[in-house]
Amino acid sequence: MADHVPYESRYDLPDDPAAVRPALVVLDGQSLPVADIVRLAEGTARPVPGTDAMKRVEQSWHTARELAASGRVYGRSTGVGANRTEAVPSDAAADHGLRLLRSHAGAIGRPLPAREVRAMLAVRANQLLAGGAGLRPTVITALCDALTAGAHPVVNEFGSVGTGDIAALxxxxxxxxxxxxxxxxxxPEPQPLDNNDALALISSNALTLGQAALALDELGRLIAATELVAGLSLLAVDGSYEAYAEPVHAARPHPGSYAVATRMRHILGAPERPTPPLGRIQDPYGFRCVPQVHGPARDAAGALESALAVEINSAAENPLICPGTDDDLVPAAYHHGGFYLAQLALALDHFRLAVVQTARLSTSRLSALNEPAFTRLRPFLADSEPASSGVMILEYAAGAALGDLRAFSAPASLGHAVLSRGVEEQASFASLAALQTLRACEPYRLVVGCELVAAVRALRQRGLRPEAGLPVGRAFALAESVLEAEIADRPLTDDVTAAARLLDELAATADDMTRTGPVGGTGMTGTTRGIA
Known part of the structure; x- marks a missing residue:
């Protein structure tokens, strides 16, 4: 991963007042995009609560206190879970909130990385600004102060089953x-949380949502980079542009597949109606089916982003506090199941299953790069020494990483749990789905890194250079600058590590150049296209 600065150091702002400070992100509880959650988690932006949103929070807090003082409101004047029928005496109410926090702060496992916890803080602050929690407004100020200062609480990994991240929160x-x-x-300054604040704070899936946002961001970039790597591999085997032709995808117009085919033409500098190849009639699936495999992954990413956008900007606390309005003068606390993340769990599972297909396609291209019939080179892109192994081991390494990725892609939503004396008899396991999606990033990165090493080696050995003005040409130049040119048998660990780290930069290059990049041309200098 390129240029990851330790998060703590991002807040050591320079003394020069003219120096650039982190951009401001206004939290309004209604329109925060996934991208801003990532920026806040990584410290490249700092939050400011919206004025109107803070007014909603203030009104909701006063309403919640009045409702709890005059009737039974879950978690405020009663216990929680199976204890929901037990009333909290008024003389014990002040301590009830602290006891609730202490008893539920039992998350276990490793402490989470700073960026994941910071993503949780950002999500929770924005959700609270939607105005349905009935929480004291100073808590939101404290969360924003923590994000600005680079502070985060110690939060352990396990404690949620997809019905609220109550242990972490x-x-x-x-x-x-x-x-x-x-x-x-x-x-931040300590907050006096009581019975009217504790459940209001922890009734959320903010950690799951933050982790899902980070995973979507990283895997989205890696998918974009993989399309560039696929373009390099295609050129290395004299592959055909025919599979990306506009008429092919207009005839079967799945949105994602059509978009990927268009993107591949931009990456490669291919025309909408490319000339049929002179040699091979059809390429292997690893080249021919990129739009059909990457398209569903991009569609799944879009569906996940839509689900996240709803959850990040929703008041999903139980109970939901609704202050009186001109149309409805009666304030109310609604008890409900809005915390249940079936929608997100299914979207995350769908996304991972789609992502693993793109990684499998990468290993198919890696196998083709080892074949003299495709590259016109020695087996395994080896040097001239007898029986040299070249990049043979990369197929094994990529296969092992793909095995991990495949394991992480098992649907978490198939899980089941009956909790709290049977009162909570179902669970979405969205929390596990988010963790698995985050864990999928590293093996995916390594699989594609193996392909990139082989593709660059094949292009070098053949003396082929993609046109510098194309995205694929810029990608090749970047890869050449970090990958060792020596082809004698040697350990390739460092090569794959460097290639894997480069993928973020490749993705940024592709995004920049496909917006304005040229279309047409051969895509290659120093050679003719096609197979002789």
């Missing part, structure tokens, strides 16, 4: 009151 709650450690920056 309880750790946040205890940190806010001063009973749990912060890391990375100046902690």
């Amino acid at each position: 309880s750790q946040l709650g205890l940190a806010l009151v001063g009973e749990h450690p912060w890391q990375g920056g100046r902690a």
Whole structure:
């Protein structure tokens, strides 16, 4: 991964007042995009709560306190889970919130990386600004202060089954009151959380949503980079542009596939109606089916982003606090199941299943690059020494990483749990789906890194250079600048590591150049296209 600065260091702002400061992101509880969650998590932006949104929070807080004082409201004047029928005496109400946080702050496993916890803080602050939680407004200010200072509470990995990240958010709650450690920056001022604040804070899936946003961002970039790598591999085997022709995809117009075919033509500098090849009539699936495999992955990414956009900008707390309005003068607390993340769990599972197909296609192209029939080179792109192995081991390494990726792609939504004395008899396991999607990033990156190493070696050995003005040409130049040119048998670990780190930069290059890049031409200098 290119240029990952330790998150703590991002807040050491320069003394020069003219220096660029992190951009501002206004949180309004209604329109925050996934991209801004990522920026806030990585410290390249700082949050500011919207004025109108803070007014909604203030009104909701006052309404919630009035409702809890005059009737039974889940988690405020009652216990939670199977204890929902037990009333909290008024003289014990002040301590009820703290006891709830302490008892639920039992997340287990490794402490999560800073960026994942910061993503949780950003999501939760924005959700609270939707105005349905009935939480004291100063908590939102504290969350924004923590994000600006680069601080995050220690949060452990496991504690959610997709019906609310109550263990992680309880750790946040205890940190806010001063009973749990912060890391990375100046902690916000302690907050006096009571029975009217505790459940309102933890009734959310903010950690799951933050992790899902980070995973979508990274895998989206990797998919874009993979299309560039596929273009390099296509050129290395004298592959045909025919499979990306506009008439082919107009005849079967799935949106994602059509878009990927268009993108591949831009990457390669291919015309809409390319000339049929002189040699091979059809390329292997790894080249011919890129639009049909990458298209569904891009469609799944779009569906996941839509689901996340709804959840990040929703008041899903249970109960939902609705202040009185001109049309409805009666304030109410609605008890509901809006915290249940079936929609997100299914979207995450769908996305991972689509992503693993693109990685499998990468390993198919890697196999083709080892074949003299496709490259006109020695087997495994080896040197001239007898029985040299060249890049043979990359197929094994990529296959092993693909095995990990395949395991992470198992549908988490198939899980089942009955909890809290049978009161909560179902679970979405969206939290597991988000974790698995994050874990899929590294093996995916390594699979494509193996292909990139082989593609660049094949192009070098054949003396082929993609046109510098094309996205594929820029990608080749970047890869050449970091990959060792020596083809004698040697360990390739460092090569694959460097290639995997380069993928983010390749994705940015492709995005920049496909917006304005040229279409047409051969895509190659120093050679003719096609197979002789």
